[in-house]
Amino acid sequence: MKKLTISTSPHVFSSLDIPYMMKGVIKALIPAVAASLYFFRWRAFLLILTTVSACVLTEYLLQRLRGRQVRIGDFSAVVTGLLLALVLPPSIPLWMSFFGGVFAITLGKEIFGGLGHNIFNPALLARAFLMAAFPVALTTWTNPVALDTVTTATPLGMAQFDHVITPYVSLFFGNVGGSLGETSALALLLGLGYLLYYKIIDYRIPVAYVGTVIFFSAVTHAIAPGRFSPPLFHVLAGGLLLGAVFMATDPATSPVTGLGRWIFGAGCGLITMTIRLWGGLPEGVMYSILLMNAVTPLINRITRPRRFGVGHGR
Amino acid sequence: MKALTFPGGVHPPYYKAISMSEPLRGAPLPLIAVIPLSQHIGAPNEPLVKKGDHVEEGQVLGKSGSFVSSPVHSPVYGKVLEIKKAFHPVMGPTLSVFIERNKNKEPRGYVEQDVEEFSPRELIEKIRNAGVVGMGGAAFPTHVKLSVPEGKKIETLIINGAECEPYLTCDHAVMTRRTQEILKGIEIVIRILQPKNTYIAIEDNKKSAIFAFQRMIKESTYKALLGIQVVLLKTKYPQGGEKQLIKAISGREVPPGKLPLDIGFLVQNVGTLYAIYEAVYFNKPLIERVVTISGDCLNRPGNYFVKIGATVRDIVEQYGVELYREPKKIIVGGPMMGFAQPHMDVPILKNTSGILFLSEQRARYFEERQCIKCARCVDVCPVNLVPTDIMKNVRKGYWDRLEKLHVTDCIECGACMYSCPARIPLVQYIKDAKSVIEGRK
Known part of the structure; x- marks a missing residue:
C-alpha cells in the first residue's frame, strides 16, 4: 500500500478558496467593466489594461525581490488593478494610472505584508494618493460615449454646485460623467447580485452602507428639499454603489464580526453623507471607506461576539 | 413540522447516499482481536487477564475501581496472546489485550x-x-x-x-x-x-x-x-x-x-x-457496534455490526467490502472530526462510528495561504469564537490573550477550517492553544 496521508481534521473543505473568491469578484465586475467599455470605449480599455498590468507586475516583482513565494495566481492583484481603473476618471493620463497601480500594490498592500495584512483598501489608497498628487487630472470628467475632450461635471458635482439633478434613468444606466466604473448603477447591482448569490461577500456592509445613506438623505431632503437631493439620487449618483459593493466589502480591511460589519457600513454611510452635504467635495465615498478602514481594528475589538452560554438569559 | 437549528454552522457535502440504503450487515469475527484496555474518558482500566489465559466471550478483560471508568470485555472466545502497548487510533500507544479467537467455539447466545x-x-x-x-x-x-x-x-x-x-x-x-x-x-x-x-x-x-x-x-x-x-x-x-x-x-x-x-x-x-x-x-456487554464503512474506494460500502477489537485490516480483508482502488487516506470517524490513520492495524473502539477510505482525489492536500480576514470562520463558529484572532495570537505566542478569547470553549467541530478560503488549519492552532493553556494551569 502506498503511503497514507496524515492530516488533522477536518478532512473535507468548502470549494470556496481565495482564488475562487477573487475570480468571483472579477466575474461580478464584468457588467461594470462592460458598461465602462461601452461608455468610455478605448480609453476604458487602455486604462484597465494599464492598472491591471501595473498591479500584477508590481506584485510579481516585489515578491520575487523579497524572495517570497509569488502569489499572483490568487488573482488579488488583478482585482486591485480592476478596481483602481474603475475609480479613476476616463481621461487620466495612462502614466499616472500606471503609477497609481504601482502605489496600490507597494504602499497599499505589500508593505504591510501582502494580502490580508493591509489596513487600507489598496485601490482606494492609490486613488487618494493620485488625488493629492494630481488633483486636476483626478477631477476632469469626460462625457460618455461622445468622449469629447470638453470637460463635464459629475451628477454629484452638478447637484452640489449648480443644483441640477441628473435624470434617474441616466444614472441607472450610466450615461453620465464620472469615474470609469461608477456610472452605471444597473451594472453594479448585477455585480452585487452575483457576489451575494455565490456567497463571496456578506450582505451586512452594503445593506448598512446604502441603508444609512437612504435614511440620512431622506431626513435631510424632508427638512430642506431645495437644498438637499432626494435619497434615490444619492444612491444612484457617484461612487456609492461601487464603494458599497466592491470596496467596503474588501475582507482584509473590514471588520470580522457581524455587528462590526453593521457598524462599519453605517459609519461609511454617515461619513459619505457628511462630506456630500456639507464638505467641500461633491463626493465622499472614498474618504469614508478609508476612514472606516482605519478604525476597523478598533471595531473588531469592541464587537467581540458574546461568549456562548454567558449573558444569555434563562 | 419546522426544522430547528442553532446559529452558525456549515453545509459540507454529505455523501450519505453511499451507505444509507445499505442493510445492516453482520460481519465475520476477527481472527485476532486487539482490545485497548481503556476506551473511555476517565480512570484507566487494569488488566484482569494475563498472557495465555483462555477467555469467554463477554468476559471482563480490564476494569478500574474508580466510578468514572468503564470495563472492557472480550468480543470472542479465545486465548490471550499478549498484553502490550499497541496502536490506538486517537491516543498514543495504549495497553491492549490481543486475543486469538478459538475457531471451534460458536458465538454465545444471549x-x-x-x-x-x-x-x-x-x-x-x-x-x-x-x-x-x-x-x-x-x-x-x-x-x-x-x-x-x-x-x-x-x-x-x-x-x-x-x-x-x-x-x-x-x-x-x-x-x-x-x-x-x-x-x-x-x-x-x-x-x-x-x-x-x-x-x-x-x-x-x-x-x-x-x-x-x-x-x-x-x-x-x-x-x-x-x-x-x-x-x-x-x-x-x-x-x-x-x-x-x-x-x-x-x-x-x-x-x-x-x-x-x-x-x-x-x-x-x-x-x-x-x-x-x-x-x-x-446482559450483553458492549462488544460490538454498528460501523459505517464508506468512502470512494469500495464496491460494497455499508453499515456493519463490527466486533470491538476487529481491525481496519480485518474489514478490508474479510468483509468483502472490495477496495477497488488504493485509498490515500483512511479516517476513523467522520471527515469533520475524525482521525487520519497511518496504516490499517487500527482497532475498532466503542466510539468508532465509521471507517472512511478516501481516494487521492478526496484526500487532496490544500496549500495554506494568508488569512484575508474574510470572517467566514467567525460567521460559522457555533460557539461564538473569533478563530482568526485565535490563530494570530497562537502564531505570536500571546497565551494570556488566548484565555480572553475563550479558546477553551472550542468544541473542535472544524466548521471554521472547513469554510476557510485560505485553508488555514485553525483547529490545529486551537488544539495547540488549549494544550498550552492546560499546561500552564
Whole structure:
C-alpha cells in the first residue's frame, strides 16, 4: 500500500478558496467593466489594461525581490488593478494610472505584508494618493460615449454646485460623467447580485452602507428639499454603489464580526453623507471607506461576539 | 413540522447516499482481536487477564475501581496472546489485550429477560457492568452520566439522532432497523431519570428514521413512551454537538465549563441507547457496534455490526467490502472530526462510528495561504469564537490573550477550517492553544 496521508481534521473543505473568491469578484465586475467599455470605449480599455498590468507586475516583482513565494495566481492583484481603473476618471493620463497601480500594490498592500495584512483598501489608497498628487487630472470628467475632450461635471458635482439633478434613468444606466466604473448603477447591482448569490461577500456592509445613506438623505431632503437631493439620487449618483459593493466589502480591511460589519457600513454611510452635504467635495465615498478602514481594528475589538452560554438569559 | 437549528454552522457535502440504503450487515469475527484496555474518558482500566489465559466471550478483560471508568470485555472466545502497548487510533500507544479467537467455539447466545422488576440503581449497575459508553464520540461512561448527583434534576432528555457528520449512516441504520429496541432503551433511561420532556432529535435528511420513530411511538404500549416528541432538525453541521442540540431544541446555552446536566439536560446518542437496551434486556456487554464503512474506494460500502477489537485490516480483508482502488487516506470517524490513520492495524473502539477510505482525489492536500480576514470562520463558529484572532495570537505566542478569547470553549467541530478560503488549519492552532493553556494551569 502506498503511503497514507496524515492530516488533522477536518478532512473535507468548502470549494470556496481565495482564488475562487477573487475570480468571483472579477466575474461580478464584468457588467461594470462592460458598461465602462461601452461608455468610455478605448480609453476604458487602455486604462484597465494599464492598472491591471501595473498591479500584477508590481506584485510579481516585489515578491520575487523579497524572495517570497509569488502569489499572483490568487488573482488579488488583478482585482486591485480592476478596481483602481474603475475609480479613476476616463481621461487620466495612462502614466499616472500606471503609477497609481504601482502605489496600490507597494504602499497599499505589500508593505504591510501582502494580502490580508493591509489596513487600507489598496485601490482606494492609490486613488487618494493620485488625488493629492494630481488633483486636476483626478477631477476632469469626460462625457460618455461622445468622449469629447470638453470637460463635464459629475451628477454629484452638478447637484452640489449648480443644483441640477441628473435624470434617474441616466444614472441607472450610466450615461453620465464620472469615474470609469461608477456610472452605471444597473451594472453594479448585477455585480452585487452575483457576489451575494455565490456567497463571496456578506450582505451586512452594503445593506448598512446604502441603508444609512437612504435614511440620512431622506431626513435631510424632508427638512430642506431645495437644498438637499432626494435619497434615490444619492444612491444612484457617484461612487456609492461601487464603494458599497466592491470596496467596503474588501475582507482584509473590514471588520470580522457581524455587528462590526453593521457598524462599519453605517459609519461609511454617515461619513459619505457628511462630506456630500456639507464638505467641500461633491463626493465622499472614498474618504469614508478609508476612514472606516482605519478604525476597523478598533471595531473588531469592541464587537467581540458574546461568549456562548454567558449573558444569555434563562 | 419546522426544522430547528442553532446559529452558525456549515453545509459540507454529505455523501450519505453511499451507505444509507445499505442493510445492516453482520460481519465475520476477527481472527485476532486487539482490545485497548481503556476506551473511555476517565480512570484507566487494569488488566484482569494475563498472557495465555483462555477467555469467554463477554468476559471482563480490564476494569478500574474508580466510578468514572468503564470495563472492557472480550468480543470472542479465545486465548490471550499478549498484553502490550499497541496502536490506538486517537491516543498514543495504549495497553491492549490481543486475543486469538478459538475457531471451534460458536458465538454465545444471549437470553432476553424480564426487566420490569429492576430498580433504577440496578439498571445503572447493569449498564455499568456492560461497559456502555457514549458511542457518538466522546466515550464518556454512560452510567456516570445517568447517575445524577444529589440536588440536580434532569428535566429534559434528548436522544441524539442528528448524525451531522458527512458519510456516516450508522445511527441512521440503527434508527431505522432497530427502532423498537432504541425505544426500549429510551424507556429504561426514562425510568432512571424521570425527565419531564423527552425528545428524539433527527436531521431532516433522515426522514425514514423520523417516520419510523413516529409510527413506533404511536403504536407503543408503554405509557412512558407516548410523551416522547420526535423533533426535526435542520441538516447542518455540527447539529449533533451536545450544546448545539440543546440550543436548537430549547434555545438555551450550556455555560462555559458546565455540563448539560447543570441546566437540566441530558443528551444520549441513539447508538448508546441500543447498547443500553442490550445491556439491560440481555446482559450483553458492549462488544460490538454498528460501523459505517464508506468512502470512494469500495464496491460494497455499508453499515456493519463490527466486533470491538476487529481491525481496519480485518474489514478490508474479510468483509468483502472490495477496495477497488488504493485509498490515500483512511479516517476513523467522520471527515469533520475524525482521525487520519497511518496504516490499517487500527482497532475498532466503542466510539468508532465509521471507517472512511478516501481516494487521492478526496484526500487532496490544500496549500495554506494568508488569512484575508474574510470572517467566514467567525460567521460559522457555533460557539461564538473569533478563530482568526485565535490563530494570530497562537502564531505570536500571546497565551494570556488566548484565555480572553475563550479558546477553551472550542468544541473542535472544524466548521471554521472547513469554510476557510485560505485553508488555514485553525483547529490545529486551537488544539495547540488549549494544550498550552492546560499546561500552564
